[in-house]
Amino acid sequence: MISQKARYALRALLALAEGKSPTIGEIAEEQKIPRKFLEQILLDLKYQGLVSSRRGRSGGYELHMPADQITFGRVLRIIDGPIAPLPCLSRTAYKPCNDCRDEKTCEIRRVFARVAESARDVLDRVTIAEAMQKPGLAEVGDLSETEAKSA
């Protein structure tokens, strides 16, 4: 499960990708996100260069880069940390599993490497811009599972 915070971050970015420069308050109300919590999230995203802000009387937020350069994976790593299901499979925060004898022969690692790869395959490719597109148009990948309430 991704965190509520990450969901809020993605929602906020999708809102900013509309192109306006809304205030925190406007985003919070429109997206039903607790306002002070959203402040912190937007600060995180700002520190990482995804959004920029204008202070003062008619301030607000906007994307600091094109929406088609912001992947879901990038957002998740900022908010939730590594995507990999095992520390020993993380690209961004590698750590050996403390109970693992030998990574090269670890059966668990081998299986989860496949999970990690397929997750990255989606998350590091799909951008905020793509996610905004209505389905039914030409799509990057296969979206046929939209109707199946599964997993």
Next chain:
Amino acid sequence: MISQKARYALRALLALAEGKSPTIGEIAEEQKIPRKFLEQILLDLKYQGLVSSRRGRSGGYELHMPADQITFGRVLRIIDGPIAPLPCLSRTAYKPCNDCRDEKTCEIRRVFARVAESARDVLDRVTIAEAMQKPGLAEVGDLSETEAKSA
């Protein structure tokens, strides 16, 4: 990230799949799992019918079903709960996302549905028996990412 507890559970099951009937202490020592913690894990797996135990003087544990009928997904759901990245995508524990206006048009849900499906694709297919096989043999899926330390 899957929990340490789930990793212990998978490790214990892989050990039991060797076919012997080891004691908790033997598994704990061999797999470097805290003994009392492992007791609880094995009890969970027993309640769910994956393993069975013999008490008393020469007791021990063994698999209660063929290793090729125990998928990683089943173990993860027992120990860690739902696999889905969003509550609204869980097959086993569906819950609406509280901040979501409309599931059918939710952009976030649409993207994570793809992640969920590909994760299930691996986890609900790969069994303890398959994981034990040495690589290099004929394999079910594609295992070519074994050498890439990524995600």
Next chain:
DNA sequence: ATTAAACACTACAAGTTTAGTAGAGTTTCA
């Protein structure tokens, strides 16, 4: 210059989860 509206930053806190530990009880077999 003042002031109101907006962002910036830090601290705190309740609740939950994680990763165990502890200990008393029960069963079996030699």
Next chain:
DNA sequence: TGAAACTCTACTAAACTTGTAGTGTTTAAT
């Protein structure tokens, strides 16, 4: 009958999650 093994419940420290609170700083309009 006693030692070795599983069974079961309770407890706990630390970390994480999901916020709330409050103070400060900047900007634009007046």
